[in-house]
Amino acid sequence: MLKNKKIGFIGGGNMAEAIIKGMLSSSLIKASNVFVSEPSKSRQTFLTSEYKIKVVKDNLDLVKKADVLIVAVKPQIINEVLIGIADQMDAKKLVISVAAGVPVSKIEEALSSGKKKKLSVVRTMPNTPAVVQEGVTAISPGKGVSKPDLKIAHEIFQAVGRTVEVPEAQIDAVTGLSGSGPAYIFMIIEALSDAGVKMGLSRDVATELTVQTVLGSAMLVRETGTSPGELKNRVTSPGGTTIAGLHALEKGSLRATLMNAVEKATLRSKELAD
Ligand SMILES: NC(=O)c1ccc[n+]([C@@H]2O[C@H](COP(=O)([O-])OP(=O)(O)OC[C@H]3O[C@@H](n4cnc5c(N)ncnc54)[C@H](OP(=O)(O)O)[C@@H]3O)[C@@H](O)[C@H]2O)c1
Structure with missing residues (x-):
């Protein structure tokens, strides 16, 4: 399913790296199909040398290249980041957010930039043992997410541990239990x-x-x-x-x-x- 998709990470920090490492070490995807947009030069160098993935010049470039976007920036800046890529977004791309506390509705709103758009947005809550591929991730699909897209979300997070699916209303309880x-x-x-x-x-x-x-x-x-x-x-x-x-x-x-x-x-x- 995921094998021939291009995955783009917005933000190449700790959580993104854990997922990249898990996907590559379980051969879920080839390094040549993984792209990352990341402002820090030292981080860019590290990610390309350690994982042989491709760094792109900015978030818009990343969106153009990727079939699946994993938004892995801090919650404080996610809105501004999503507004910045809204013009390039369409329903064909699957958007997966790992940002704590940011609802699907807010992500859809930021990506729609005032227009009516059908979007495929999945909210997730992973935890830190993902770094050693023993995490557990709760997955909450938005209304526009198809069954194959949901399967892709599970596949990605199964590369760093286990997954469960919960309605979004239960994500705070997930945060209180497995997140913290x-x-x-x-x-x-x-x-x-x-x-x-x-x-x-x-x-x-x-x-x-x-x-x-x-x-x-x-x-x-x-x-x-x-x-x-x-x-x-x-x-x-x-x-x-x-x-x-x-x-x-x-x-x-x-x-x-x-x-x-x-x-x-x-x-x-x-x-x-x-
Ligand atoms: N770590 C966890 O265990 C965990 C668990 C559950 C959920 N999460 C969620 O995962 C997300 C990322 O957390 P993290 O721990 O991986 O944080 P992090 O290590 O700080 O990673 C965020 C990365 O995004 C980069 N970035 C900043 N502005 C950007 C922009 N405009 N475009 C693209 N990239 C940008 C940052 O670069 P600079 O450092 O240069 O600013 C940084 O490398 C958060 O939303 C958090 O809520 C994390």
Whole structure:
């Protein structure tokens, strides 16, 4: 599907690079079909030498060349960037935005420049583990998106991890859970590692034990398809060590704290979008 399409990235920063790397390393697309428009000279040099992709002179040039446009600039400047390319936009091109907090309606409005246009716009919310191809991306298609275009969006983000599809109204909840989620997990990893050090382990050993425990437990949930509650019960013997640890977690309201974190981040995401 995607193989013969030309993909253009507006903005060649961290998220764009993660997607480019994922697509190329999974052979989803050839480097000669990837274009990027990026103002920073050092970044241009890096992207061309590292990935052999093509840098174009400006955003308009990029739009002319690409069948699929991935808009990967900061949310603060996206409106101005989209207005700048509106004249070259038509329904044949698929536009995929990774910008946090920018609704499909705003993207369509900026790309229409006052005219009635049928546009194919997909909004996505990836997360940072995309950099190591273990991200998860929520995909929300706008009204004008065809089934083949939607499939292309999934293909692109499956190159950097997994995808889910949600109605746009749920994107704030996605932001609160998987968008901000890596930071929650980093904090948990740091805390468990600190705990190991407190109990006399070296920092290296404590971090290694923690990271593999988090990774292995997540894999166990995924690969067995068993609920986390059931897996927890299976490692909790009567009067044993694990139930003693779990009791301490309950006393510290771990579950309520994590639910509060996702709720707060979701509400903040809504606030920022408004
Ligand atoms: N990083 C993440 O984990 C993550 C997760 C979810 C969503 N996102 C979204 O991804 C988008 C990009 O984030 P990022 O972390 O990749 O940011 P980033 O590293 O700052 O990348 C943005 C790039 O766009 C370039 N740029 C600025 N103005 C431009 C213009 N007019 N035309 C073309 N390119 C331009 C910037 O160049 P200069 O540096 O020279 O200005 C920079 O290289 C954001 O909208 C963010 O909300 C990121």
